[in-house]
Amino acid sequence: MKPTHIFQAEQVVAGYDHKTVIHGISLVIPSNQISVIMGANGCGKSTLLKTLARLIKPADGSITLDGKPIGKIPPKKLARVLGLLPQSPIVPEGISVADLVGRGRFPHQSWHTGWTKKDVEAVAEAMRIMDITELANHHIDELSGGQRQRVWIAMALAQQTDILFLDEPTTFLDITYQVEILDLLTDLNRKYGTTIVMVLHDINLSARYADYIFALQKGMLMAEGEPSQVITDTLVKDIFGLDCTVIKDPISGSPLVVPKGRYHVNEEFTS
Amino acid sequence: MRNQSIEFIMAGRRQRRRRWIVVTSLLAALAGMLCCAMLLLGSTIYPVNDVIRALSGEHLKGVSFAVNTIRLPRMLAGLFAGFAFGIAGYTFQTMLRNPLANPNVIGITSGSSAAAVFCIIALHASGAVVSAASVIAGLATVLLIYMLSRGRSFSVGRLILVGIGIQAMLDAVISYLLLVSAQQDIPAALRWLTGSLNGSQMHELPPLVITVIIFAPIIIVLGKHLDILELGEQSASSLGVDTDKTRIALIVSSVFMIAIATATTGPIAFVSFLSGPIAKRLVGVGFSNVIPAGLVGVNLVLAADLIGQFAFEYRFPVGIITGLLGAPYLIFLLIQMNRKGEL
Numbered sequence: 062m063k064p065t066h067i068f069q070a071e072q073v074v075a076g077y078d079h080k081t082v083i084h085g086i087s088l089v090i091p092s093n094q095i096s097v098i099m100g101a102n103g104c105g106k107s108t109l110l111k112t113l114a115r116l117i118k119p120a121d122g123s124i125t126l127d128g129k130p131i132g133k134i135p136p137k138k139l140a141r142v143l144g145l146l147p148q149s150p151i152v153p154e155g156i157s158v159a160d161l162v163g164r165g166r167f168p169h170q171s172w173h174t175g176w177t178k179k180d181v182e183a184v185a186e187a188m189r190i191m192d193i194t195e196l197a198n199h200h201i202d203e204l205s206g207g208q209r210q211r212v213w214i215a216m217a218l219a220q221q222t223d224i225l226f227l228d229e230p231t232t233f234l235d236i237t238y239q240v241e242i243l244d245l246l247t248d249l250n251r252k253y254g255t256t257i258v259m260v261l262h263d264i265n266l267s268a269r270y271a272d273y274i275f276a277l278q279k280g281m282l283m284a285e286g287e288p289s290q291v292i293t294d295t296l297v298k299d300i301f302g303l304d305c306t307v308i309k310d311p312i313s314g315s316p317l318v319v320p321k322g323r324y325h326v327n328e329e330f331t332s
Numbered sequence: 333m334r335n336q337s338i339e340f341i342m343a344g345r346r347q348r349r350r351r352w353i354v355v356t357s358l359l360a361a362l363a364g365m366l367c368c369a370m371l372l373l374g375s376t377i378y379p380v381n382d383v384i385r386a387l388s389g390e391h392l393k394g395v396s397f398a399v400n401t402i403r404l405p406r407m408l409a410g411l412f413a414g415f416a417f418g419i420a421g422y423t424f425q426t427m428l429r430n431p432l433a434n435p436n437v438i439g440i441t442s443g444s445s446a447a448a449v450f451c452i453i454a455l456h457a458s459g460a461v462v463s464a465a466s467v468i469a470g471l472a473t474v475l476l477i478y479m480l481s482r483g484r485s486f487s488v489g490r491l492i493l494v495g496i497g498i499q500a501m502l503d504a505v506i507s508y509l510l511l512v513s514a515q516q517d518i519p520a521a522l523r524w525l526t527g528s529l530n531g532s533q534m535h536e537l538p539p540l541v542i543t544v545i546i547f548a549p550i551i552i553v554l555g556k557h558l559d560i561l562e563l564g565e566q567s568a569s570s571l572g573v574d575t576d577k578t579r580i581a582l583i584v585s586s587v588f589m590i591a592i593a594t595a596t597t598g599p600i601a602f603v604s605f606l607s608g609p610i611a612k613r614l615v616g617v618g619f620s621n622v623i624p625a626g627l628v629g630v631n632l633v634l635a636a637d638l639i640g641q642f643a644f645e646y647r648f649p650v651g652i653i654t655g656l657l658g659a660p661y662l663i664f665l666l667i668q669m670n671r672k673g674e675l
Contacts (some may be wrong), residue, residue, distance in 0.1 A: 116569050140572025151429065151564035153617060157348065160618035161343045167560050168572040172553050176345070185338045194337045198344035220571065 063223040063254040065092045066127055066142070073122035081120065082108040085279040092256040095247065100277035101301050106260045107228055109277065114145040114226045124236040140168035144222035148229050148326065150213050151276040152201050157196040158212050162187055165219030187218035191245060209236035214242070218249070227259040243270045268292050268315045276300055292316040306330065352619045366634035370407035374398055375640065409532035409597050410633045412544045416593040418629020419551055419622055420586035421604025422611065427563050427582060432665050434605045435590045438495025441471030441599035442502035444591040449506050449524045452560050453513040462595050463539045470591035473498065474519055474583060525601030526651025529637050536596055543592040547585040547625065555620030601651040601656020603632050644656035
């Protein structure tokens, strides 16, 4: 089981050159659980994730891992605890699946060593979890979107971090693959206790798969907590500006957001 | 089951590793043969024994002069410049993830070349001054291209277009300097326009040799970092690469090598542009291609120089031959990039 970490952000202000996107967010990531950051387009969820994963330097506030500012931890050492799968990672042309997954071992290697036994085992394990072992010697350019995404997650897994950030790991995937990826991530969390923090677009999948939700609006943290407590008609109205009814998901019992548009609304729901 | 999957993954990996070793060894062997050919071939072909004796310091009339004063410096200049161009070109191409983004196409070589020509022709300088000026000019060109192409967000396509523009401008400066100089002669002009090993002299070589000995190992050691940088800024950072520092170390090392090599042999056309892609094609992807790219650079320069010397009725400088090879590839890449909408 992965160790417990205290990962904390305090009054974080962040953004790009002249534009502040995150206006003072404080949060504690629940250790060994799955958290989802959600919010409307442009609310800063991706920026928040990148800031937490030290890709963006906060303009103000502090982010600490077990009490230590993440900027002060040597990058390679931090990379052994904290991993991130970016939204659109870049594929080097012509690389094989196994070699790409192997690049996730970088923070565990020194410049002169090849793959150690530990590296090989980590790569094989990651590929087994993602069920891509048989693709090991294929070129990544030959794979479908869903397979590719599994390869990327396998690379992040080979890094063997205790905490894993994922920026919209299910975008561009068919619903079947979305569910499959989220199931695999849940396996990972249940089996190894990996702390997972991800940005997801789909509210209903978030509600089903998250242990904990951070709801963002305009760069501020509007609500946080377990999905059943956080996801209500008022919250959805507030952060997405969407009229809806929240019912119980018949499959999982988690909240299910049923949107209400201007058309196709039965009489009992027109107010 | 677990061992089986490990074995399956490792089998492919071993195969790729074997290919790397075999191809790299072959490239090294070919380079060795070309080095020998450079020493043996010339207007007079001396017996191998005489060449070896001359090299080991024995004084043999005619042979010693031809081998030690003409052929050896020519070979060494080609060897070290080829290695430098190959490695530096590959570094830029990998770091920026685009074969067009290399010192030869985006004007860095021309910057160094222009500075060298200016120092030699206008200031009558030589040696350390020329080396220093070409390094400074190379770094300044990088900075200039970076600043001009920065815009709102960084784009490699824009960087390449700006670089091609800068390159054209700097080449015009070189032509102008050569035209106005009283002492200009055609061999010198060709050297600074396309690169040539003609007239390489032993005393010009130490800066090049020292630079390659210092900076090539730095890039080789950073090879793994370079592979990670190729995954993009975000992945590289989250894998624990200090991207800014690594990039600066790689750029400075490459520019030093490019600049000093250019100050010695002139900007041998397209070597830094062709080496990386050829190495990748031959070796495959998966293991660091820094060394293979350097070896391809050596082979290209030496082979092109031999062809230029002996294949035609006239002797052509090496850069004309590499230019003939490189230009079609450049056009091909530009068309491909345009199709993909990257330009």
